[in-house]
Amino acid sequence: MKVHETQTQVPILQRQIHGKKLVYLDNAATTQKPESVITAISDYYRTHNANVHRGVHTLSDESTERYEQARQKIAAFFGARADQLISTRNSTEAMNLLVQMWEKFLRPGDVIVVTMQEHHSTLVPWQMVSQRTGCEFIVLPMDDQSTWPINAFAELLQEKKDRLRVVATAAVSNVTGVVAPLEKIDAQLRKWGVRKNVLVAVDAAQSAAHMPSRLDRWPVDALTFSGHKMYGPMGIGGLVVSERLAQEIAPVLYGGGMIAEVRTQETSFHEDFAERFTAGTPDVASLVGLQAAIEFLEEIGWSELQAHEHDLVQYAYEQLQQVPQVRLIGPEPGAEFASRVGSVTWTYEGVHAHDVAQILDRSGVAVRSGHHCTMPLHTEQDWVATTRASFAVYNTREDIDQLIAALEQVQTIFGV
Amino acid sequence: MDDLYREHILEHAQHPRNWGELPDATFVMRAANASCGDSLEIFLKIDEAGIIKAVTWQGDGCAVSTAAASLLSEKLVGSSIQKWESMSAEDVLRELELLHISPSRQKCALLFWQGLRSGEDWAVVQGSAEREQQ
Known part of the structure; x- marks a missing residue:
């Protein structure tokens, strides 16, 4: 199975949220389920x-x-x-x-x-x-x-x-x-x-x-x-x-x-x-x-899956870097796959992570906000809360484009 | 959801009322939302009859918890602390005109009220306690 074929294998991805196509970027919390899993x-x-x-x-x-x-x-x-x-x-x-x-x-x-x-x-x-x-x-x-x-x-x-x-x-x-x-x-x-x-x-x-x-x-x-x-x-x-x-x-x-x-x-x-x-x-x-x-x-295979997900992490990191209010957390993804896996996390200057996530939801974009069950890390780094986009094999660069477009709404609403 | 970030919520979130510490507070209450890291301190001056004479607060939180704290703080002076303790979550959300808020954001809207009703956890401000002893 090719990476791009996985999107049609996951029924929930067809859902509309607030009239928009669901862009599910909360995969580190839980992934969505392929039809084959539900059927089994x-x-x-x-x-x-x-x-x-x-x-x-x-x-x-x-x-x-x-x-x-x-x-x-x-x-x-x-x-x-x-x-x-x-x-x-x-x-x-x-x-x-x-x-x-x-x-x-x-x-x-x-x-x-x-x-x-x-x-x-x-x-x-x-x-x-x-x-x-x-x-x-x-x-x-x-x-x-x-x-x-x-x-x-x-x-x-x-x-x-x-x-x-x-x-x-x-x-x-x-x-x-x-x-x-x-x-x-x-x-x-x-x-x-x-x-x-x-x-x-x-x-x-x-x-x-x-x-x-x-x-x-x-x-x-x-x-x-x-x-x-x-x-x-x-x-x-x-x-x-x-x-x-x-x-x-x-x-x-x-x-x-x-x-x-x-x-x-x-x-x-x-x-x-x-x-x-x-x-x-x-x-x-x-x-x-x-x-x-x-x-x-196994039908997808590790090499294709890892290459695709590394591209998503890198692309998301690069796109988020362009947003002036965003401060990214953690190491920059390097050429090596293992340099950073699965997610991109940030703080948004002047706006709490919960509000960022709520406004993204209006555009159908599901992300996670809070301290992600890592309170000591957030306390040490003095982050009240962070927003995280985390990826799965069915995500695309278009999903990330929709995330970035939705982030503009944060600026519009909060005027920051 | 669509009216969650309506103008008066945003206005209170960006310019919270009664912000800061209260030098002659008789009680300090704290509330925290462990799932998101929000926390606030409420400073109250309460007389012997349980009537709230003055209130300030400060903390870190999202727009909803900040605006809710600001809005509620404006309603406290002159009322009895028992009144706020005996209210239900639904009563408080009605006061805030946030009855239709999503379950995941209710905790944000109710954080200040959770602090108010922390009852037996109230910490008497050190200076005030000493004054009372004198």
């Missing part, structure tokens, strides 16, 4: 619905087969086997689950490191567990170019390498589009010989739809994702763990399906990893929908 969910409920692994009847077999296939497809997309995937509601739940499972290894004085640009879904769970366990929680400020603070991380290692236990970060920032230098982080840990003592956890929520996000290529121990940010349904996501980590963690959710034997005073757990970490009935329909979303991405 609908077909599952219309034709195959039954509980998995529970019955011996035909529908239960069909449902189980689709469930297993979907899990394999999703795990493979993230460079893992199905027995390394724990399904969750979203990336936030996956990170919380990882924190809960890792808590038993943390001791007072251990060091946990995140960066200032982390989404609250990473920052808060690790901050909370630090408080519970007496760990030192370090939030690295971004460097001068707003890129990932690898130099500050290297300095921190000199002093605290022996106590470092966790590095948690987003693969791609949801505000600045900054890509985390995972190879460099790994190299620093290896340089000091502490790699094996440290859990490296990566939130792939903002990378999964934009670039290969694979546990077999990234030097990390765990990866979290949200299906709804990669063309799949809301309510499904996952935690993908390395083989090493899979051996070390134990379930923290108990119930049906995950057990081997239950007696009144004791319980043993299922031998199979996926079963052991799936308490209760899984969301089969959403897993099947997410499988369809992955097939949608």
Whole structure:
């Protein structure tokens, strides 16, 4: 499938908003859904619905087969086997689950490191567990170019390498589009010989739809994702763990399906990893929908998708630079795709981000305003709120032209 | 939506009334909208009968929250703080002529009122408390 063909595959893009064609530029919040995803969910409920692994009847077999296939497809997309995937509601739940499972290894004085640009879904769970366990929680400020603070991380290692236990970060920032230098982080840990003592956890929520996000290529121990940010349904996501980590963690959710034997005073757990970490009935329909979303991405292919989205980010950056009141945030997109991924964020002199977004909506342009669940970053940079346009494969340069035209309305209304 | 940015809202947003600190305030209230970063402080002088004698406020916010704070601040003097505490969100939006505002912007329009009804969270201004003790 060619990039330009994707627009006709997503039904909601035909909607009119306030009499104008919808220009959907809030894809970092959630992407819109292709027809194939909607159909897969609908077909599952219309034709195959039954509980998995529970019955011996035909529908239960069909449902189980689709469930297993979907899990394999999703795990493979993230460079893992199905027995390394724990399904969750979203990336936030996956990170919380990882924190809960890792808590038993943390001791007072251990060091946990995140960066200032982390989404609250990473920052808060690790901050909370630090408080519970007496760990030192370090939030690295971004460097001068707003890129990932690898130099500050290297300095921190000199002093605290022996106590470092966790590095948690987003693969791609949801505000600045900054890509985390995972190879460099790994190299620093290896340089000091502490790699094996440290859990490296990566939130792939903002990378999964934009670039290969694979546990077999990234030097990390765990990866979290949200299906709804990669063309799949809301309510499904996952935690993908390395083989090493899979051996070390134990379930923290108990119930049906995950057990081997239950007696009144004791319980043993299922031998199979996926079963052991799936308490209760899984969301089969959403897993099947997410499988369809992955097939949608595969039909396009990474090279065409990445080239198109990089063009969108660069074009948007250049066009917004021409608007005198706009101050862009984060690094300038360079020639390299990985220099900035997925979004462009700005402040508008004299007008609050909410008002900018509201006026853009009048022209059918959907963007996000606020602090995008990154309050520490906004506080550090002294931004009350910012406006973000974030892209998907179905967006076009014309969408960005419509955004720029709509921004003129802000000037007209506010007279700035 | 089309009349959200009507003239008097924009005028209050750009020239908010009762702006600044109040040196002899008896109470300071704060309100913040965690989802967007808006925050404001309200300075009130309230007499023993609970009647508001003076009000000022300051903060960072969008046009809607700024205009709503400005408009409401003009209505406070002479009324009882209990009256504002007992009002519903709908009552406040009616006062502001913003009953048809979208759900996502209601939080903006109601931020100042949220501060007013933060009740037990009121912080008595240090100087005033000392004066009261004397």
